[in-house]
Amino acid sequence: MRTRALLLGLMLTTAAAAVPARAQDGPPDFAEMRQRMMDRMKEMVGASDDEWKAMQPKIEKIQSLQRDVYPRGGMMMGFGPGGPGGPGGGPPGGPGGGFGGPPPGFGPDAGPPSDVQQKLRDLREALQNKDISPDELKAKQQAYRDAKAAAKIQLAKAQDDLKELVTKAPQEAALLSMGILD
Numbered sequence: 001m002r003t004r005a006l007l008l009g010l011m012l013t014t015a016a017a018a019v020p021a022r023a024q025d026g027p028p029d030f031a032e033m034r035q036r037m038m039d040r041m042k043e044m045v046g047a048s049d050d051e052w053k054a055m056q057p058k059i060e061k062i063q064s065l066q067r068d069v070y071p072r073g074g075m076m077m078g079f080g081p082g083g084p085g086g087p088g089g090g091p092p093g094g095p096g097g098g099f100g101g102p103p104p105g106f107g108p109d110a111g112p113p114s115d116v117q118q119k120l121r122d123l124r125e126a127l128q129n130k131d132i133s134p135d136e137l138k139a140k141q142q143a144y145r146d147a148k149a150a151a152k153i154q155l156a157k158a159q160d161d162l163k164e165l166v167t168k169a170p171q172e173a174a175l176l177s178m179g180i181l182d
Helices: 004-024 028-043 050-071 074-078 115-128 136-166 167-175
Strands: none
Touching: 004 115, 028 050, 028 167, 050 136, 115 136
16 A cells, blocks of 8 residues: 555656646656656666666556556546546546546556456456356456456566666665565
8 A cells, every 4th residue: 555655656746847847748658757757756766877788677566456456447547437538438538437547557548458458357247247147246356356367477576677777775775665576
């Protein structure tokens, strides 16, 4: 829970910095917001440019896996019933609503959904189907649980890979405090 709170705080801080620009220039540039968040992370970790070149892709992979292992559905980050974008799921700002656009990691440049995200979508769609059999629903639940369990294993490995790159105790402490490492 603390990890999610720290990541949410970091995202909100980055989003808040973009609010004045959004009022003048239209929708926010999520790629730019994401880059600012990464720049801030680099500063907090105290990594050199070379260290960051090696760390950043691993951090991004960890963040992606964390979104899979700890999905932000429902009302907390979903902006409506049924998860992101309202009843049908999907990213905020897509079909169903949201607050004007997707957070980092979502949107048109986010790529295809991960296996966990697809299994969660399938489960949510099954919940909307009033004619689904209990066995079909159980199968969707199990598929989601299996995908999430696999993502947990991948997350632990990705975190171990990043720990191998960390050269200084303050770097590990910063990554731990940001919820990137456990």
